[in-house]
Amino acid sequence: MRVVGVSGEGGYGGPEVLAIFELPERHAGPGEIRLAVHAAAVNPTDTFTRNGSRHEMMKDLDPPYVPGMDVAGVVDEIGPDTHTDLSLGDRAMGIVVPKGQHGGYSDSLVLPVDSVARAPVGVTLAEACTLPMNGLTARKALDMLALPPGATLAVTGAAGAFGGYAVQLAKADGLRVVADASEADEELVRKLGADIVVRRGDDVAARIRAAVPDGVDGVADGSIQNPLVLPAIRDGGAVAAVRPFVGDTERDIVVHMVWVREYARERDKLDRLRQQVEDGTVTLRVAATYPAEQAGEAHARLERGGTRGRIVIEFRPEPTK
Numbered sequence: 001m002r003v004v005g006v007s008g009e010g011g012y013g014g015p016e017v018l019a020i021f022e023l024p025e026r027h028a029g030p031g032e033i034r035l036a037v038h039a040a041a042v043n044p045t046d047t048f049t050r051n052g053s054r055h056e057m058m059k060d061l062d063p064p065y066v067p068g069m070d071v072a073g074v075v076d077e078i079g080p081d082t083h084t085d086l087s088l089g090d091r092a093m094g095i096v097v098p099k100g101q102h103g104g105y106s107d108s109l110v111l112p113v114d115s116v117a118r119a120p121v122g123v124t125l126a127e128a129c130t131l132p133m134n135g136l137t138a139r140k141a142l143d144m145l146a147l148p149p150g151a152t153l154a155v156t157g158a159a160g161a162f163g164g165y166a167v168q169l170a171k172a173d174g175l176r177v178v179a180d181a182s183e184a185d186e187e188l189v190r191k192l193g194a195d196i197v198v199r200r201g202d203d204v205a206a207r208i209r210a211a212v213p214d215g216v217d218g219v220a221d222g223s224i225q226n227p228l229v230l231p232a233i234r235d236g237g238a239v240a241a242v243r244p245f246v247g248d249t250e251r252d253i254v255v256h257m258v259w260v261r262e263y264a265r266e267r268d269k270l271d272r273l274r275q276q277v278e279d280g281t282v283t284l285r286v287a288a289t290y291p292a293e294q295a296g297e298a299h300a301r302l303e304r305g306g307t308r309g310r311i312v313i314e315f316r317p318e319p320t321k
């Protein structure tokens, strides 16, 4: 199998260190499914595997270290004693918890059956691979906030992958949504369904308060505003943090730390996201696709910032059926 990764100590660095490695083929064991991977999404977290930020977690594992948390492809092996409605040849998507040589940037990937769901009908595999990780993160954030229908949620980083899904899923949950956007992103964020759009930036909380004078019930903090966002929230409200919250909270505002890994084996939730794509609730966005050999360029583009839609690495051409 072919993977894109880094060679570990001495081999970490900028986008240029990503390279192709050949590894022995793996097979699906009990409770596992193997995908012939067509597309893997490039997420901000993947850069930490590449630049050595995860060295302490990885150093006892064999390199290469392979980033990547979500994939889409075709089922090509189903392990023994594996309960699934998927069949060989079906288009599927999966969430990956990367560890050592196991990561999404692989042309063949064995996953627990509960990490895999059917790919949505009517979208490409490149589009499908953008859904599992950030879709499940948005779901987890909303589940932790547990706001009742009619409550008001603010979303920061709403033009991004997590933020965009958070806006769309929150609307489907019956919430009123205030979202931030740059001037250039305003139309995009409105189209996602936000009821109120405010200008993004360090003083986003003041603008949210101006729009919702009593304060919002919760915030999904996709742009990592940390305490800067707290003034937007009513006393006793909550914030869902997607990176460890840096700073102190105030006025009994609860900080929920969202770890998508806790939803990595929630097949029903992943399948619900599939349905929400098929019924138009959730829309998928691909900024650009790169062949696996150009994964470094994909990372360089991600790190330049400002991409709208996910960058995707492709290992195989899109199947025709």
Ligand SMILES: NC(=O)c1ccc[n+]([C@@H]2O[C@H](COP(=O)([O-])OP(=O)(O)OC[C@H]3O[C@@H](n4cnc5c(N)ncnc54)[C@H](OP(=O)(O)O)[C@@H]3O)[C@@H](O)[C@H]2O)c1
Pocket (backbone or CB within 6 Å): 043, 044, 045, 133, 134, 137, 156, 157, 158, 159, 160, 161, 162, 163, 200, 201, 202, 222, 223, 224, 241, 242, 243, 258, 259, 260, 261, 305, 306, 307
């Ligand atoms: N804990 C978990 O399990 C988990 C899971 C998924 C994601 N995450 C984290 O969630 C965050 C969002 O991920 P993503 O994939 O949605 O990233 P993304 O697609 O890059 O979206 C982030 C958005 O925030 C905007 N932004 C960045 N800095 C900003 C600032 N200072 N003020 C206002 N807006 C700002 C970005 O705009 P520009 O492009 O213009 O900078 C972009 O629109 C990342 O930190 C990611 O690592 C955590």
